[in-house]
Amino acid sequence: MSADRVIPTCKAPDPDTRTPSWRPPPGACDAHCHIFGPDAVFPYAEDRAYTPPDAPYEALVALHAKLGIERAVIVHASCHGSDMRVTLDGIARSGGRMRGVAVVDPGVTDAGLAALHAGGIRGVRFNFVRHLGGMPDMAFFERVLAQVEPLGWHVVLHLDAQDVVELAPRIARIRIPFVIDHMGRVKAKGGLDQPAFAALIELMRNPLAWVKICGMERVSSAGAPFHDAVPFATKLAELAPDRVLWGTDWPHPNISGDMPNDGDLVNLLALAVPDEATRRRVLVDNPNRLYWAD
Known part of the structure; x- marks a missing residue:
């Protein structure tokens, strides 16, 4: 890493989590959250694109206790590179309540992936x-998808809105389940008819396609309380209620606008998905199938 390269620092999450106005059902899962550091124990990658605040396992557990969340999927973050120790440590400490999503490098082997699987990835x-x-290098991308297929894994795609349009034909050819992060990071000001959301809706007609109706603070164009993002989540939950996940995205890395309060995000889910049975599918049944089937 160049000595004169400036690495941006992320804002810290809101420390005063509000108690949601409703209680998630037993077994509810935060299917998109991160653990960062602490840096003294799990150092950040030298070539990282950003430096997050330390957001350790203990803080995530405390957050979930406040929100009424019993399980979680730790999405390994790029600031830790392909060093999976922080995520594997969290899974191991959770007593089976957590699973994980990996970041791998071009040197990953089948044996290495099998070890990650044994660790809860x-x-x-x-x-x-x-x-x-x-x-990413698309030859590497295709090779890894072929490697993880025998393990029964899925691939998570973190895309910008314009990528959903440009890459839709390639994404449609993926042979394993694929999960679109943060509703494809569409922008609410573009409306439900914008090309990126139309492309996402078309992808969701594929039975292998999943989507996370989280990141409303990233989709919103109006800022807090992010209500302009709600119709997008509602539409996706209505279209494919058995292939929708939800998560906090705590501790919300790289937020440039209003920092969300995680209790408010739980309330936004209830606003977007008012039907209790559908919310249970999103929070319990769907993550069960994707992460705890074995």
Whole structure:
């Protein structure tokens, strides 16, 4: 890493989590959250695109206790590179209540993936977003998808809105379950008819396609309380209620606008998915199938 490269620092999450106005059902899962550090124990990668605040396992557990969340999927973050120790440590400490999604490098072997599987990893994530480096090497991408297929894993795609349109034909050819992060990071000001959301809706007609109706603070164009993002989540939950996940995205890395309060995000889920039975599918049944089937 160049000595004169400036690495941006992320804002810390809101420390005063509000208690949601409703209680998630037993077994509810936060299917998209992160553990960062602490740096003294799990150092951040030297070539990282950002430096997060330390957000250790203990803080995540305390957050979930406040929110009424019993299980979680730790999405390994690019600031830790492909060093999976922080995520595997969290899973191991959870007593079976957590699973994980990996970030891997081009040197990953079948044996290495099998070891990750034994450690509770059930998917692999690729970043396409510009601020995290943009398009991965597609030959590497295709090779890893072939490697994880025998393990029954899925692939998580972190895309910018324009990527959903440009990459839709390639995504449609994926042979394993694929999960679109943060509703494809569409922008609410573009409306439900914008090309990126239309492309996402079309992808969701594929039985292998899943989507996370989280990141409303990233989709919103109006800022807090992010209500302009709600119709997008509602539409997706209505279209594919058995292939929708939800997560907090705590501790909300790289937020440039209003920092959300995680209790308010739980309330936003109830606003977007008012039907209690559908919410149970999103929070309990769907993550069960994708992360705890074995």
